[in-house]
Amino acid sequence: MNGRVLVIGGGVMGAATAYFLAARHGLRATVFERDPTYSRASSALSASSIRQQFSTEINIRLSQSSLEFYRRIGDELAVDGERPDVGLSERGYLFLATRAGLDVLRANHTVQVACNVSASLLDAKALHGRLPWLATDDLAAGSLGESGEGWFDGYAALMAFRHKAAALGATFESQDVCRIHQSGGRFRGLQVRDGRCFDGDALVIAAGVWSAPLASQFGFTLPVVARKRDVFVFNSPAALPACPLVIDPSGVWFRPEGRGFIAGAPPRGADIDDAPLEAIDHGLFEEVIWPTLARRVPAFEALRATGAWAGYYEYNTFDQNGIVGALPGYENAFIACGFSGHGIQQAPAVGRALAERVALGRYDSLDLAPLSPQRIVERRPLRERNVI
Ligand SMILES: Cc1cc2nc3c(=O)[nH]c(=O)nc-3n(C[C@H](O)[C@H](O)[C@H](O)COP(=O)(O)OP(=O)(O)OC[C@H]3O[C@@H](n4cnc5c(N)ncnc54)[C@H](O)[C@@H]3O)c2cc1C
Incomplete structure (x- = not known):
């Protein structure tokens, strides 16, 4: 296509899509x-970790492709010789399982091996040998990523996409989009809060947890809600050599961050949906996370909580996976949201593929058909078992 693409939302999805539209297709x-x-x-409040240990091929491929991009982001997104640094640290993920979770761990491993994921299934003894600081007495096994997983500075990645997109001609308007104009099965333009209207030849909705009211203007009921997630920061004198991002069978997770650690857990009850970000559930750390950490890593007995923050997962209640592609019934209106806790790691691959779909009418780098919004209309969920 030729013409102007309007993107609602300048988070990592919107900024990455704008970058690839400009860099690969000459579209501003x-x-x-x-x-x-x-x-x-969410892009600024993320734990910004990247893994290949998913249970569906499309999620694995998205993260593998994005990892390659994050490895060379300094070259890809340099502006005037300034190379962005997102501090990618590839120290792996470790999924732990008791006997009850062993079959799922093995089934996931089979899918991962078929996709060339470098992860090892280790029994309790082997786990203890690799990570002597880990209590393994109640465990049946763990799946340890040997390469291609870790964490990075998500805000730096967002800024790098934004700056490079702008350097290539994208325009960032500090405006709140309040109305979308569509007729005859086509997107026509939009209106912002101060009353101005913008015409466009194509639209991308990348508005994170705020996407549903925008999609509804195309008659599409988007199953994406805001689910608050608290992240806790703590220090410990414990030295944990080769510490990966560890996911306990209970769902509690932790990983190194700077000189300390961060940790989180599934929220308690559904009442935290859409809760204000300021309402940190400190009891979650005291009553759930800390006892679990101290049990799993005895050296954490001496930890000290130093802070916390919260952000919203753009949570897809239908099947907890990204929703990417043309809105049903519209050839020039697209969406990318609903990543349910794995969006920042997938943004480079999603942005590149979505830019192809918008500009060329097809996917070249990676076929994102499994993430199409049409699957929601047809009630065909894409089940991902490894959601954190
Ligand atoms: C605590 C936490 C931990 C996470 N950990 C990970 C992780 O380890 N790994 C991982 O891959 N992902 C993780 N995620 C998820 C990841 O951060 C998100 O999937 C990703 O950042 C979503 O990016 P986005 O651009 O779609 O949304 P956002 O970053 O939320 O951006 C959407 C933007 O749209 C703007 N907007 C909305 N409506 C309008 C409008 N009408 N007009 C104009 N602008 C509008 C908003 O202001 C916002 O800036 C985590 C998320 C949280 C909250």
Whole structure:
């Protein structure tokens, strides 16, 4: 296509899509971002970890492709010789299982091996040999990523995409989009809060947890809600050599961050949906996370909580996977959201593929048909068993 692409949302999805539209297809997008400070954007509040240990091929492929991009982001997104650094640290993920979770761990491993994921299934003895600081007495096994997994600075990645997209001609408008104009099965333009209207030849909705009211203007009921997730920061004198991101069978996770650690857990009850970000559930750390950490890593007995923050998962209640592609019934209106806790790691591959779909009408780098919004209309869930 030729013409102007309008993007609603300047988080990592919107910024990455704008970058690939410009870099690979010569299309200059206009990105509408109502909060350029990103104070509530998931991309700025993320734990920003990347893994290959998923249970579906499409999620594995997305993360593998994105990892390659993050490895060379300094070359890809340099502006005027300034190379962005997202501090990618490839120290792996470790999924732990008791006997009850062993079959699922093995089934996931089979899918992962078929996709060339470098992960080892280790029994309790082997786990203890690799990570002597880990209590393994109640465990049946663990799946340890040997390469291609870790964490990075997500905010730096967002800024790098934004700056490079702008350097290639994308425009970022600090505007709140309040109305979308469509007729005859086509997107026509949009209106922002101050009353101005913008015409466009194509639209991408990448508005994170705020996407549903925008999609509804195309008659599409988007099953994406805001689910608050608290992240706790703690220090410990414990030295944990080769510490990966560890996911306990209970769902509690932790990983190194700077000189300390961060940790989280599934929230308690559904009442935290859409809760204000300021309402940190400190009891979750005291009553659930800390006892689990101290049990799993005896050296954590001496830890000290030093802070916490919260952000929203853009949670897809249908099947907890990204929703990417053309909105049903519209050939020039697209969406990318609903990543349910794995969006920042998939943004490079999603942005590149979605830019192809918009510009060329097809996917070249990676076929994202399994993530199509049409699967929701047809009630065909894409089940991902490894959701954190
Ligand atoms: C605590 C936490 C931990 C996470 N950990 C990980 C992890 O380890 N690994 C991983 O891969 N992912 C993780 N995620 C998920 C990941 O951060 C998100 O999937 C990703 O950042 C989503 O990016 P986005 O651009 O779609 O949304 P956002 O970053 O939320 O951006 C959407 C933007 O749209 C703007 N907007 C909304 N409506 C409008 C409008 N009408 N007009 C103009 N602008 C609008 C908003 O202001 C916002 O800036 C985590 C998320 C959280 C909250």
